[in-house]
Amino acid sequence: MLAVTKETFESEVLKSDKPVLADFNAGWCGPCKAMKPVLEELAAATPGVKFVSIDIDDQDELSDDYDVASIPCLVLFKGGEEVKRHVGLTSRDDIVALISE
Amino acid sequence: MHDIIVVGGGPAGMTAAIYARRASRSVLVLEAVACGGQILNTPDIENYPIEAHVSGYDFTTRVEAQARGLGAEFAFEKAVGLRRGGDAWVVETNKGGHRAKAVILATGAANRKLGLPDEDRLVGRGVSYCATCDGNFYRNKTVAVVGGGNTALEDALYLADLAEKVYLIHRRDGFRGEETNVARLRERPNVEFVLNATVSRLVAEKRLTAVEVTDVRDGSVRTIELRGLFVAVGRIPENQNFSSVIALDAAGYAIAGEDCHTAAPGVFVAGDNRVKPLRQLVTATADGAMAATEAVKFINEL
Structure with a gap:
Protein backbone atom coordinates (compact mmCIF):
# COMPACT_ATOMS: atom_id res chain seq x y z
CA MET A 1 0.00 0.00 0.00
CA LEU A 2 1.23 3.44 -0.92
CA ALA A 3 2.26 5.56 2.07
CA VAL A 4 0.80 9.06 1.77
CA THR A 5 2.07 12.21 3.47
CA LYS A 6 0.81 15.77 3.84
CA GLU A 7 2.87 16.60 0.74
CA THR A 8 1.41 13.86 -1.48
CA PHE A 9 -2.13 13.76 -0.08
CA GLU A 10 -3.60 16.16 -2.60
CA SER A 11 -2.15 14.47 -5.67
CA GLU A 12 -2.58 10.88 -4.49
CA VAL A 13 -5.93 11.14 -2.70
CA LEU A 14 -7.88 14.32 -3.46
CA LYS A 15 -7.01 14.40 -7.16
CA SER A 16 -7.04 10.64 -7.73
CA ASP A 17 -9.15 9.57 -10.69
CA LYS A 18 -10.09 6.41 -8.75
CA PRO A 19 -11.82 6.14 -5.38
CA VAL A 20 -9.27 6.01 -2.57
CA LEU A 21 -9.44 4.02 0.65
CA ALA A 22 -7.20 5.75 3.21
CA ASP A 23 -6.05 3.62 6.13
CA PHE A 24 -5.13 5.88 9.07
CA ASN A 25 -2.90 3.73 11.28
CA ALA A 26 0.16 3.59 13.52
CA GLY A 27 2.90 1.11 14.25
CA TRP A 28 1.83 0.75 17.89
CA CYS A 29 -1.81 -0.02 16.99
CA GLY A 30 -2.50 -3.76 17.20
CA PRO A 31 -5.90 -3.72 15.47
CA CYS A 32 -4.33 -1.70 12.62
CA LYS A 33 -1.66 -4.33 12.16
CA ALA A 34 -4.26 -7.11 12.35
CA MET A 35 -6.15 -5.51 9.43
CA LYS A 36 -3.07 -4.88 7.28
CA PRO A 37 -2.88 -8.29 5.53
CA VAL A 38 -6.57 -8.08 4.62
CA LEU A 39 -6.14 -4.55 3.24
CA GLU A 40 -3.10 -5.61 1.22
CA GLU A 41 -4.94 -8.60 -0.18
CA LEU A 42 -7.96 -6.45 -1.14
CA ALA A 43 -5.69 -3.77 -2.62
CA ALA A 44 -4.16 -6.35 -4.95
CA ALA A 45 -7.58 -7.78 -5.84
CA THR A 46 -9.38 -4.45 -6.36
CA PRO A 47 -7.68 -2.45 -9.11
CA GLY A 48 -10.61 -0.02 -9.25
CA VAL A 49 -9.79 1.38 -5.80
CA LYS A 50 -6.52 2.92 -4.67
CA PHE A 51 -5.48 1.87 -1.17
CA VAL A 52 -3.20 4.24 0.75
CA SER A 53 -1.70 4.16 4.22
CA ILE A 54 -1.34 7.21 6.49
CA ASP A 55 0.82 6.98 9.61
CA ILE A 56 -0.94 9.22 12.12
CA ASP A 57 2.21 9.73 14.21
CA ASP A 58 4.10 11.24 11.26
CA GLN A 59 1.06 12.89 9.68
CA ASP A 60 -0.74 14.50 12.59
CA GLU A 61 -1.88 17.42 10.43
CA LEU A 62 -3.75 15.03 8.14
CA SER A 63 -5.37 13.29 11.11
CA ASP A 64 -6.42 16.69 12.46
CA ASP A 65 -7.73 17.84 9.08
CA TYR A 66 -9.92 14.75 8.81
CA ASP A 67 -10.90 14.56 12.50
CA VAL A 68 -9.34 11.16 12.99
CA ALA A 69 -9.41 10.55 16.74
CA SER A 70 -9.31 6.77 16.91
CA ILE A 71 -7.51 4.18 14.83
CA PRO A 72 -7.79 2.02 12.83
CA CYS A 73 -9.83 4.44 10.75
CA LEU A 74 -10.68 3.72 7.12
CA VAL A 75 -11.87 6.68 5.07
CA LEU A 76 -13.22 6.35 1.54
CA PHE A 77 -12.64 9.34 -0.76
CA LYS A 78 -14.31 9.95 -4.08
CA GLY A 79 -13.59 12.99 -6.23
CA GLY A 80 -11.69 14.65 -3.39
CA GLU A 81 -14.53 14.24 -0.88
CA GLU A 82 -14.92 11.89 2.06
CA VAL A 83 -17.91 9.66 1.35
CA LYS A 84 -17.70 7.10 4.13
CA ARG A 85 -15.58 5.98 7.05
CA HIS A 86 -15.28 3.04 9.40
CA VAL A 87 -13.60 3.32 12.80
CA GLY A 88 -12.18 0.36 14.69
CA LEU A 89 -11.21 -3.17 13.82
CA THR A 90 -13.15 -4.00 10.66
CA SER A 91 -13.89 -7.40 9.15
CA ARG A 92 -12.93 -8.29 5.58
CA ASP A 93 -16.62 -8.37 4.62
CA ASP A 94 -17.19 -4.88 6.02
CA ILE A 95 -14.15 -3.50 4.17
CA VAL A 96 -15.47 -5.04 0.95
CA ALA A 97 -18.85 -3.40 1.62
CA LEU A 98 -17.13 -0.07 2.29
CA ILE A 99 -15.23 -0.04 -1.01
CA SER A 100 -18.29 -1.27 -2.92
CA GLU A 101 -20.04 2.04 -2.16
CA MET B 1 -18.87 -32.18 10.24
CA HIS B 2 -16.04 -31.09 12.53
CA ASP B 3 -15.33 -32.67 15.88
CA ILE B 4 -15.15 -29.28 17.60
CA ILE B 5 -16.20 -25.79 16.60
CA VAL B 6 -14.66 -22.95 18.57
CA VAL B 7 -16.61 -19.71 18.42
CA GLY B 8 -14.20 -16.80 18.82
CA GLY B 9 -10.56 -16.43 17.77
CA GLY B 10 -9.18 -14.73 20.87
CA PRO B 11 -6.64 -16.22 23.26
CA ALA B 12 -9.16 -18.65 24.82
CA GLY B 13 -10.49 -19.88 21.48
CA MET B 14 -7.12 -20.28 19.81
CA THR B 15 -5.72 -22.14 22.83
CA ALA B 16 -8.74 -24.44 22.71
CA ALA B 17 -7.95 -25.10 19.04
CA ILE B 18 -4.35 -25.97 19.90
CA TYR B 19 -5.42 -28.45 22.57
CA ALA B 20 -8.10 -29.97 20.33
CA ARG B 21 -5.62 -30.49 17.49
CA ARG B 22 -3.07 -32.03 19.83
CA ALA B 23 -5.78 -34.51 20.76
CA SER B 24 -6.14 -35.22 17.01
CA ARG B 25 -9.64 -33.78 16.83
CA SER B 26 -10.69 -31.71 13.82
CA VAL B 27 -11.42 -28.13 14.79
CA LEU B 28 -12.88 -25.08 13.11
CA VAL B 29 -12.45 -21.64 14.67
CA LEU B 30 -15.14 -19.14 13.74
CA GLU B 31 -13.99 -15.55 14.13
CA ALA B 32 -16.22 -12.58 13.33
CA VAL B 33 -13.61 -9.90 12.63
CA ALA B 34 -9.93 -10.74 13.14
CA CYS B 35 -8.13 -13.10 15.50
CA GLY B 36 -6.95 -11.71 18.78
CA GLY B 37 -9.92 -10.11 20.45
CA GLN B 38 -9.41 -7.57 23.21
CA ILE B 39 -5.70 -8.35 23.64
CA LEU B 40 -5.00 -6.73 20.24
CA ASN B 41 -5.46 -3.39 21.99
CA THR B 42 -2.71 -4.09 24.53
CA PRO B 43 0.57 -2.62 23.33
CA ASP B 44 2.69 -4.35 25.95
CA ILE B 45 1.78 -7.53 27.84
CA GLU B 46 3.96 -7.75 30.93
CA ASN B 47 2.25 -10.41 33.03
CA TYR B 48 2.08 -13.48 30.83
CA PRO B 49 4.61 -16.11 31.83
CA ILE B 50 7.66 -16.60 29.58
CA GLU B 51 8.39 -13.10 28.30
CA ALA B 52 8.36 -9.75 30.08
CA HIS B 53 7.27 -7.76 27.04
CA VAL B 54 5.16 -8.87 24.11
CA SER B 55 2.55 -6.86 22.22
CA GLY B 56 -1.00 -8.15 21.98
CA TYR B 57 -0.60 -8.22 18.22
CA ASP B 58 2.57 -10.34 18.33
CA PHE B 59 1.02 -12.65 20.87
CA THR B 60 -2.03 -13.11 18.63
CA THR B 61 -0.13 -13.74 15.41
CA ARG B 62 2.13 -16.28 17.08
CA VAL B 63 -0.71 -18.19 18.72
CA GLU B 64 -2.70 -18.13 15.46
CA ALA B 65 0.32 -19.50 13.58
CA GLN B 66 0.73 -22.19 16.24
CA ALA B 67 -2.93 -23.23 15.91
CA ARG B 68 -2.82 -23.21 12.10
CA GLY B 69 0.47 -25.14 12.15
CA LEU B 70 -1.25 -27.87 14.13
CA GLY B 71 -4.03 -28.05 11.55
CA ALA B 72 -6.77 -25.89 13.03
CA GLU B 73 -9.08 -24.41 10.40
CA PHE B 74 -10.29 -20.81 10.60
CA ALA B 75 -13.32 -19.18 8.99
CA PHE B 76 -14.18 -15.50 9.25
CA GLU B 77 -17.88 -15.68 9.99
CA LYS B 78 -20.02 -14.27 12.77
CA ALA B 79 -21.86 -16.88 14.86
CA VAL B 80 -25.46 -15.79 15.29
CA GLY B 81 -27.05 -18.87 16.83
CA LEU B 82 -26.61 -22.36 18.24
CA ARG B 83 -29.03 -25.27 18.06
CA ARG B 84 -29.28 -29.04 17.98
CA GLY B 85 -29.51 -30.54 14.49
CA GLY B 86 -29.92 -34.33 14.52
CA ASP B 87 -27.00 -35.80 16.46
CA ALA B 88 -24.85 -32.67 16.22
CA TRP B 89 -24.67 -29.07 17.30
CA VAL B 90 -25.23 -26.52 14.56
CA VAL B 91 -23.55 -23.12 14.80
CA GLU B 92 -25.44 -20.70 12.60
CA THR B 93 -23.41 -17.88 11.12
CA ASN B 94 -23.93 -14.86 8.89
CA LYS B 95 -22.84 -17.07 5.98
CA GLY B 96 -24.66 -20.32 6.76
CA GLY B 97 -24.05 -23.01 9.33
CA HIS B 98 -21.45 -25.47 10.57
CA ARG B 99 -21.98 -28.79 12.36
CA ALA B 100 -19.86 -30.22 15.15
CA LYS B 101 -19.98 -32.85 17.88
CA ALA B 102 -18.97 -30.28 20.48
CA VAL B 103 -18.89 -26.50 20.61
CA ILE B 104 -16.68 -24.19 22.65
CA LEU B 105 -18.02 -20.66 23.05
CA ALA B 106 -15.03 -18.36 23.49
CA THR B 107 -16.71 -15.17 22.39
CA GLY B 108 -15.20 -12.84 24.97
CA ALA B 109 -16.61 -9.48 25.91
CA ALA B 110 -17.21 -6.10 24.31
CA ASN B 111 -17.13 -2.60 25.74
CA ARG B 112 -20.34 -1.52 27.38
CA LYS B 113 -21.76 1.60 25.80
CA LEU B 114 -23.54 4.45 27.53
CA GLY B 115 -26.53 3.90 25.27
CA LEU B 116 -26.93 7.56 24.32
CA PRO B 117 -28.16 8.91 20.97
CA ASP B 118 -25.32 9.55 18.48
CA ALA B 232 -15.15 2.91 30.97
CA VAL B 233 -18.40 1.53 32.32
CA GLY B 234 -17.56 -2.14 32.06
CA ARG B 235 -17.87 -4.89 29.53
CA ILE B 236 -20.68 -6.98 28.13
CA PRO B 237 -20.04 -10.69 27.59
CA GLU B 238 -20.90 -11.73 24.04
CA ASN B 239 -23.33 -14.48 24.96
CA GLN B 240 -26.56 -12.94 23.65
CA ASN B 241 -26.77 -15.19 20.58
CA PHE B 242 -26.56 -18.37 22.66
CA SER B 243 -28.84 -17.54 25.57
CA SER B 244 -31.43 -20.11 24.45
CA VAL B 245 -28.91 -22.91 24.96
CA ILE B 246 -26.67 -21.87 27.86
CA ALA B 247 -27.57 -20.35 31.23
CA LEU B 248 -26.43 -16.78 31.91
CA ASP B 249 -26.13 -14.89 35.17
CA ALA B 250 -27.71 -11.47 35.75
CA ALA B 251 -24.76 -9.69 34.12
CA GLY B 252 -24.90 -11.95 31.06
CA TYR B 253 -21.91 -14.18 31.84
CA ALA B 254 -22.18 -17.88 30.97
CA ILE B 255 -22.67 -19.95 34.08
CA ALA B 256 -19.98 -22.63 34.09
CA GLY B 257 -17.42 -23.81 36.60
CA GLU B 258 -13.71 -24.24 36.18
CA ASP B 259 -14.36 -27.32 34.02
CA CYS B 260 -16.06 -24.99 31.49
CA HIS B 261 -19.17 -27.22 31.20
CA THR B 262 -22.46 -25.50 30.49
CA ALA B 263 -25.83 -27.03 31.24
CA ALA B 264 -26.01 -28.17 27.58
CA PRO B 265 -24.09 -31.44 26.99
CA GLY B 266 -21.33 -30.85 24.44
CA VAL B 267 -21.35 -27.06 24.79
CA PHE B 268 -18.45 -25.54 26.67
CA VAL B 269 -17.52 -21.97 27.43
CA ALA B 270 -14.02 -20.48 27.71
CA GLY B 271 -12.58 -17.07 28.46
CA ASP B 272 -13.98 -13.69 29.40
CA ASN B 273 -17.61 -14.60 28.64
CA ARG B 274 -17.59 -17.14 31.50
CA VAL B 275 -18.42 -16.39 35.15
CA LYS B 276 -15.05 -16.08 36.89
CA PRO B 277 -13.23 -13.91 39.41
CA LEU B 278 -10.24 -12.92 37.25
CA ARG B 279 -10.30 -12.05 33.55
CA GLN B 280 -6.74 -12.03 32.27
CA LEU B 281 -4.84 -13.44 29.32
CA VAL B 282 -3.56 -16.31 31.42
CA THR B 283 -7.03 -17.27 32.69
CA ALA B 284 -8.41 -17.09 29.14
CA THR B 285 -5.78 -19.47 27.77
CA ALA B 286 -6.28 -21.74 30.80
CA ASP B 287 -10.00 -21.89 30.01
CA GLY B 288 -9.21 -22.76 26.40
CA ALA B 289 -7.11 -25.71 27.49
CA MET B 290 -9.75 -26.89 29.95
CA ALA B 291 -12.69 -26.51 27.56
CA ALA B 292 -10.92 -28.37 24.75
CA THR B 293 -9.87 -31.19 27.05
CA GLU B 294 -13.43 -31.55 28.33
CA ALA B 295 -14.82 -31.37 24.79
CA VAL B 296 -12.48 -34.15 23.66
CA LYS B 297 -13.54 -36.23 26.65
CA PHE B 298 -17.19 -35.60 25.78
CA ILE B 299 -16.64 -36.72 22.15
CA ASN B 300 -14.73 -39.83 23.25
CA GLU B 301 -17.70 -40.88 25.36
CA LEU B 302 -20.30 -40.39 22.58
Missing part, protein backbone atom coordinates in the same frame (compact mmCIF):
# COMPACT_ATOMS: atom_id res chain seq x y z
CA GLU B 119 -22.86 7.47 20.52
CA ASP B 120 -22.04 5.07 17.67
CA ARG B 121 -21.62 7.87 15.14
CA LEU B 122 -19.21 9.70 17.45
CA VAL B 123 -16.85 6.78 18.05
CA GLY B 124 -13.56 8.05 16.69
CA ARG B 125 -14.97 11.58 16.67
CA GLY B 126 -14.71 12.26 20.36
CA VAL B 127 -16.09 9.10 21.93
CA SER B 128 -13.61 6.36 22.84
CA TYR B 129 -13.59 3.16 24.86
CA CYS B 130 -9.80 2.83 25.07
CA ALA B 131 -7.68 5.54 26.68
CA THR B 132 -4.35 3.90 25.90
CA CYS B 133 -5.39 3.47 22.23
CA ASP B 134 -6.75 6.94 21.58
CA GLY B 135 -5.29 9.13 24.35
CA ASN B 136 -2.62 10.59 22.07
CA PHE B 137 -5.26 12.33 19.96
CA TYR B 138 -6.21 14.41 23.01
CA ARG B 139 -2.82 15.80 23.98
CA ASN B 140 -3.37 19.20 25.68
CA LYS B 141 -7.14 18.95 25.19
CA THR B 142 -9.99 18.67 27.69
CA VAL B 143 -11.43 15.18 28.15
CA ALA B 144 -13.69 13.26 30.50
CA VAL B 145 -13.70 9.68 31.72
CA VAL B 146 -16.98 8.02 32.70
CA GLY B 147 -16.99 5.15 35.18
CA GLY B 148 -16.08 4.16 38.70
CA GLY B 149 -14.04 0.97 38.41
CA ASN B 150 -10.30 0.48 38.09
CA THR B 151 -10.38 0.84 34.31
CA ALA B 152 -11.93 4.29 34.65
CA LEU B 153 -9.45 5.33 37.36
CA GLU B 154 -6.45 4.06 35.42
CA ASP B 155 -7.73 5.72 32.24
CA ALA B 156 -8.07 9.02 34.10
CA LEU B 157 -4.53 8.72 35.48
CA TYR B 158 -3.18 7.91 32.03
CA LEU B 159 -5.01 10.83 30.46
CA ALA B 160 -4.02 13.25 33.24
CA ASP B 161 -0.43 13.00 31.93
CA LEU B 162 -1.51 13.91 28.39
CA ALA B 163 -4.57 16.08 28.51
CA GLU B 164 -4.92 19.62 29.73
CA LYS B 165 -7.87 18.74 31.94
CA VAL B 166 -9.62 15.50 32.88
CA TYR B 167 -13.12 15.28 34.32
CA LEU B 168 -13.94 12.01 36.05
CA ILE B 169 -17.68 11.45 35.90
CA HIS B 170 -19.19 8.79 38.13
CA ARG B 171 -22.77 8.11 39.09
CA ARG B 172 -21.98 7.42 42.75
CA ASP B 173 -20.09 9.11 45.54
CA GLY B 174 -17.55 6.35 46.02
CA PHE B 175 -15.50 4.29 43.59
CA ARG B 176 -15.38 0.54 43.06
CA GLY B 177 -11.77 0.84 41.96
CA GLU B 178 -8.75 0.83 44.25
CA GLU B 179 -8.45 3.59 46.83
CA THR B 180 -4.77 4.15 45.92
CA ASN B 181 -5.83 5.11 42.40
CA VAL B 182 -8.45 7.49 43.76
CA ALA B 183 -5.85 9.07 46.05
CA ARG B 184 -3.40 9.51 43.17
CA LEU B 185 -6.11 11.18 41.09
CA ARG B 186 -6.98 13.57 43.94
CA GLU B 187 -3.38 14.80 43.89
CA ARG B 188 -3.56 15.73 40.21
CA PRO B 189 -4.33 19.43 39.80
CA ASN B 190 -5.83 18.88 36.33
CA VAL B 191 -8.36 16.24 37.43
CA GLU B 192 -11.85 17.28 38.51
CA PHE B 193 -14.26 14.80 40.05
CA VAL B 194 -17.88 15.03 38.91
CA LEU B 195 -19.63 12.65 41.29
CA ASN B 196 -23.25 11.56 41.66
CA ALA B 197 -23.66 12.42 38.01
CA THR B 198 -24.42 10.62 34.78
CA VAL B 199 -23.75 11.66 31.21
CA SER B 200 -27.20 12.39 29.84
CA ARG B 201 -26.43 13.88 26.43
CA LEU B 202 -23.63 14.00 23.89
CA VAL B 203 -23.41 17.45 22.33
CA ALA B 204 -21.98 17.27 18.83
CA GLU B 205 -22.06 18.55 15.33
CA LYS B 206 -19.47 16.82 13.20
CA ARG B 207 -17.61 15.79 16.32
CA LEU B 208 -18.18 15.80 20.06
CA THR B 209 -17.95 19.29 21.59
CA ALA B 210 -19.52 18.86 25.03
CA VAL B 211 -21.48 16.55 27.29
CA GLU B 212 -24.43 17.26 29.50
CA VAL B 213 -24.26 15.63 32.91
CA THR B 214 -27.22 15.23 35.19
CA ASP B 215 -26.85 15.24 38.96
CA VAL B 216 -28.57 12.06 40.21
CA ARG B 217 -29.59 13.74 43.51
CA ASP B 218 -31.40 16.86 42.31
CA GLY B 219 -31.66 16.41 38.55
CA SER B 220 -29.71 19.55 37.79
CA VAL B 221 -27.92 19.59 34.45
CA ARG B 222 -24.42 20.90 33.78
CA THR B 223 -22.71 21.22 30.41
CA ILE B 224 -19.03 20.36 30.20
CA GLU B 225 -17.19 21.45 27.10
CA LEU B 226 -14.63 18.90 26.02
CA ARG B 227 -12.93 17.24 23.11
CA GLY B 228 -13.01 13.59 24.16
CA LEU B 229 -15.16 11.30 26.26
CA PHE B 230 -13.62 8.04 27.44
CA VAL B 231 -16.26 5.50 28.38
